[in-house]
Amino acid sequence: MNIAGKSKRLDKIELLLTPKQWAIRLADESRRYPSHEAFMQGIAKGTYRQSPFAAPFYCLAEQAKEHWPKDARKEFDLSNKLRMEFQSLKSLINYINNEILIRAERDGLRGALQVSKLQIVSLRGAIMFSCVPRKLLESLVSQARLSHSSQLDKWANDSTTLFKEIISYKAAVQIIQENYFESHPILYKDFETAFEMTINSFREAIAAFNKYCKDVADWNRVSDQEQQKAGMANAMPFEPVNGLSIDIEAIEKGDEMLVKSIVEKWVRRAEVSGIADILGETGRHEDFVWQDFQKKMELKS
Numbered sequence: 001m002n003i004a005g006k007s008k009r010l011d012k013i014e015l016l017l018t019p020k021q022w023a024i025r026l027a028d029e030s031r032r033y034p035s036h037e038a039f040m041q042g043i044a045k046g047t048y049r050q051s052p053f054a055a056p057f058y059c060l061a062e063q064a065k066e067h068w069p070k071d072a073r074k075e076f077d078l079s080n081k082l083r084m085e086f087q088s089l090k091s092l093i094n095y096i097n098n099e100i101l102i103r104a105e106r107d108g109l110r111g112a113l114q115v116s117k118l119q120i121v122s123l124r125g126a127i128m129f130s131c132v133p134r135k136l137l138e139s140l141v142s143q144a145r146l147s148h149s150s151q152l153d154k155w156a157n158d159s160t161t162l163f164k165e166i167i168s169y170k171a172a173v174q175i176i177q178e179n180y181f182e183s184h185p186i187l188y189k190d191f192e193t194a195f196e197m198t199i200n201s202f203r204e205a206i207a208a209f210n211k212y213c214k215d216v217a218d219w220n221r222v223s224d225q226e227q228q229k230a231g232m233a234n235a236m237p238f239e240p241v242n243g244l245s246i247d248i249e250a251i252e253k254g255d256e257m258l259v260k261s262i263v264e265k266w267v268r269r270a271e272v273s274g275i276a277d278i279l280g281e282t283g284r285h286e287d288f289v290w291q292d293f294q295k296k297m298e299l300k301s
Contacts, residue, residue, distance in 0.1 A: 014059045015066065019082055020180070022056035023089035027186040035190035036097070056086050080278055088274025093186045095266055095273075096173060100187055104194035107166050111201040114159050118205065121151045122212055152216075155209065156246055163202045164251050164258070170199065171254040172262035180267075203248060210245045 017025070029052045033039040043051045049058060064079035125148050177183055187195070 014055075015063050017056075017059065019056070019060065019085035019089060020182075022060070022086050023093065024181050024184050026052040026056075026090060027093060027181055027184050030093075030188055031185055033189070036188040037190075039188065053090070057083050060086060084274050084278045086274075087277050088270045089180060091273040091277075092176065092180065092266060092270035095270055096176060096186060097188055097191055099266075100169065100173065100195050101191045103166060103169055104191065104198045107162060108194070108198040108201065110162055111198060111205060114155065114162070115201070115205050115208075118155055118209055118212070121148070121155060124148065124151070125212075125216060152209075152213070159202065159206060159209065160246055160251060163206065163246075163248075164255055166199055166202065167252055168255050168258040169262060170195070171259045172266070175259065175263050176266060206246045206248055213245050 029043075030036075030039045033042055043053075048054050060082040061079045064075050064082060067078060068075040173187065177186055185192070
C-alpha cells in the first residue's frame with residue numbers, strides 16, 4: 001500500500017473514533033515521553049492540526065458532518081456534543097495533572113518539614129532519657145515526659161492527616177482512569193514520579209516514627225528499672241507510647257468519602273469547562289457559566 005493510500009485509511013479510522021478514544025489517545029501519546037516538557041517539545045515538531053490537542057476537534061466535526069450531511073442544525077448539535085465530550089476529558093486530564101504536580105511539590109515540602117520535626121523531637125527525647133534519673137529533679141522529669149509524649153502525639157496526628165489526604169488523591173486518580181479512560185494512565189511520567197516520591201517520603205517518615213516509638217517504649221522500661229534501683233519509690237513510671245504507632249496499611253486503604261469528593265470535584269469542573277469552552281466559540285457560554293455559578297451558590301436546583 002502506498003503512503004497516500006495508507007494515510008487515507010488512517011483518516012477513515014480516525015473519523016470513527018469516539019471522544020473517549022481520542023482522549024485515551026492523548027493520554028497514551030503523553031506517556032510515550034519521559035516528561036511533560038518532552039511531550040510538549042515532541043508535539044511542537046508537527047503541525048497544529050496534527051497535534052493530539054487539536055486533531056480530535058477537526059475529526060469529530062467531520063464525523064458529525066458525515067453523519068448529518070443534509071441537516072446543518074443536527075450536524076452542528078452533534079459536532080458540539082462530540083467536541084464538548086472530548087474537551088471535558090481533555091480538561092480532566094489537564095486538571096488532574098496540574099493538581100497532582102502541585103500536591104507532589106507542596107506535600108513534598110510538608111513531608112520534609114515533618115521529618116525535620118521528628119528529628120527535633122527525637123533529639124529532645126534522647127537528651128531527656130540520657131538525663132534520667134540523676135540529672136533532673138523528679139518534677140522536671142515528669143514535665144519533660146508529658147511534653148515529649150504530646151509532641152509525638154501531635155506529629156502522629158499531623159502526619160496521619162497529610163498521608164491520608166495524599167493517598168486519597170492517588171486513589172482518586174485511579175478511579176478516574178478506570179471510569180473515564182479504560183484504566184489507561186493519564187499522568188505525565190515526571191509528574192507521576194514526583195507524586196510517588198512524595199508518597200514514599202511519607203511512608204519512610206512514618207516508618208521511622210513507628211521505630212522511634214518502639215525505641216522509646218524500650219527506653220521507658222529501662223528508665224523505670226533504673227528509678228526502682230535508685231530508690232525513687234514515688235517516681236511516676238513513663239507511660240508507654242506504643243499506642244502512637246501509625247498503621248500505614250490502614251491509611252493506604254483510603255478514605256472513601258474523601259476520595260469520592262475529590263473525584264466529583266474533578267469531574268464536575270472538567271464537564272463545566274468542556275461545555276463552556278465549546279459554547280464560547282459562538283458566544284453562548286455566558287448563560288451556561290452563570291447558571292453553573294448559581295447552582296454553586298444554591299440558587300438553582
